[in-house]
Amino acid sequence: MSEYLLDMRGIVKDFNGVKALDGIDLKVRPGEVVGLCGENGAGKSTLMKVLSAVYPYGTWQGQIFWEGKELKAHTIRQTEEAGIVIIHQELMLVPQLSVAENIFMGNEIRLPGGLMNYSAMYKRAEELMAELKMPDVNVALPVYHYGGGHQQLIEIAKALNKRAKLLILDEPTSSLTKAETEILLDIIRDLKRKGVACVMISHKLDEIAAVCDTISVIRDGAHVGTRPMSGMDTNEIITMMVGREIKNLFPREEHPIGEVFFEARNVTCLDVNNPRRKRVDNISFTLRKGEILGVAGLVGAGRTELAMAIFGCYPGQYDAELWLDGKQISVDSPRSAVMQGICLVPEDRKRHGIVPLQGVGANITMAVLKDYARYGVINSEKELHQIEKSIARMRIKTASPDLPIRGLSGGNQQKAVLSKMLLPNPKVLILDEPTRGVDVGAKYEIYKLMFELVKQGLSIIMISSELPEVLGISDRVLVIGEGQLRGDFINEGLTQEQVLTAALGQSSELAA
């Protein structure tokens, strides 16, 4: 038997002649945690799809050895039976079913006659929860009772129940709070001690550094290098990933800040399903001309809901008094928000940002299409001219503006969505997690653009779960916790600890 649990050799995968993977090797020893890094579009997800037989044996070249034997799996089921379980970035839980039912989905414990053996399943589920240090979870309750952090752990319980020997975690912490992330990392360490190996795909290099033994970097479908984690620092990893050194992750630029320009007063949002619960509880804040206002807080604190209320798209009942340039405005739909100069780049790009089947160009001009039309007839040349200008300005990488946008990488999609929301010439731009799932290079370009925009007098509200980003970019930081405004800080010498303390609701009166 070889020393490796998994040994992928020379994996090549092409899509209609375009090589997504070009001879990649990946080796994992039993009980080892390997960090897999690379910019978006580097081929990480494709590699994992090859491994888990989403792309069945025969649709790619190369060899996979699993516990010393060649693995030729045609279905996901076969790889799961071998002990390879993938946990996707978007969780695959059924919210209406109970925790136990989710854990056992597809391998239910049955009584004779096909009935579900609930008592056995609950017992096993409770054991798993205890193993994952979540003994307080009621396994009979529907999954929607629990937050993102718990759900991630429930996914892991599901994987453990399948007797996984290798867990693949795709961006496991992208929607977790700091505390939840810590718990998850602890559990990964714990699993390591029990001999379960892990491949962790993440953009968050500090987490990779905290938990991984080995780091493997790929770039443009090629293997750049595999090194032991000890002795690497994040700058080195970034250099390997992008092939160049980005010295300053946050290209902060000085820019003048004007008078108060936009004001939201008494914003309150009621929960859609439970109107007694306030998702946003009477928040008021101001925004100056040319200011970047960071909005920090834990996931689920009500930041996105606040943005939705301002943009007129909160699905439940809500109240908001908005003032723009000294006048009170009423916003009852995204349409009226856009017309009055407020634009939103939503958090969930796939669901709310892009129209997947339409071209990159059509996506970019969507909000202002009428400006390129007379009597409802589009002037294609005029439109195309603007599209090419936007594509050039944002450096969106696409072979043609007619190409459906879903074929682009996350970073390029995000740039297209940003261009779309810039064309109406907004006065206030709300960016909800503008760099989520975006690679390092594109992130940098987005920050540059934000500074360019505020210099032109635009005001930006940036919601972000990444504290370094909030502190690196913002002029002022609002901290939201449990639907309430917990702090309003000028970003001078502000530290992550201060913001976190405020978000957690402690000593917010110490706020500057």
Next chain:
Amino acid sequence: MAIGTHNLKRFFSQYKILALLFAIAVIWLFFGQLTDGAFLTPRNFSNLLRQMAITGMLASGMVFIIISGEIDLSVGASLGLLGGIAAIMDYTYHFPVPVTIVTVIVLGVGIGLFNGYWVAYLRVPSFIVSLAGFLAFRGLLLGLTKGTTVPLESPALVMIGQAYLPTMFGNLLGLGLFALMAVLTFRTRSGRAQHGLAVSPLWQDAVKLVVIGAVIVGFVYTLNLYEGIPVPVLVTLIILGIFSFLAKQTVFGRRIYSVGSNLEATRLSGVNVRMVKMLVFGLMGLMCAFAGLTTTARLAAGSPSAGTLGELDAIASCFIGGASSRGGVGTVYGALIGALIMASLDNGMSMIGVESFWQMIVKGAILLLAVWIDVISGAGSER
């Protein structure tokens, strides 16, 4: 198996339109063979197109409904209702023909907008709204006609369904159409060049124009060998032209596709998505009015059973013509080619004496096959 479906998939996604034309050629040759050429005469060609025209009108409206991610099961019933109203206005109340036509069109658009309002603003699923219409409109028609057939009185109204364009006029029309296509092609070229954009090679556009010219000549010549271009066919072709333009070149057309592909993203871009949906149903209503008038004129009577199952033919045509059951994808010409395939099957099977129950089974099988092809070749199957 895996490789087989993969190749099939690639073939169909790249050459969908060629595959459809190929299917038509096969069907025509097949029936031509079995009928000793009777199927392929100019007379039958003219018949075939007239048969296809009504389904084609409905399919032209339906394709937008399907692209926007909805469905309309009520179109057969509203076709019947509108045709019945036309007959009653003409025969019972002796309204002048223009008044009848305008009233029916206004009513048709009204019915469509009414359906659309329920779907877009009151948020009842379109399947349910149109199922309700399917029952209610047919019921209304039976009530109005008391279950009897109402004959037409005005010859002018009958002409809508039965007249032919004079040969000379047909030739001029063909010539005009070709000139228009040529002008449009060169305008696009010069427009793109002016903005410094890539222009396709001249020979490519030239070949395209030659093919278009050949199709127009063949079409007009064949129909002129019989009686000329039938009026309903002309109307359908005009609808094809206008709707294709609407789909490609107008704000409204672009909106329909984007609503169907991702409603939420479209709404969050500041588009009034409800209005778009309602108007799509309004357009469908307009097509029901055209189809209703044509049906009544063709039969020279308003029949209480007119348009029965018309919605299913229209829906099937759209799917055969490449519209996606997931929304966001489809073309008007595709829907019309779908309608032509359905009409060819109907016409051919009737000519060789296939019993009508077989015809229904064959059409059902074709619909299933068409959507299956969409599913395996289509967008999103890799996700």
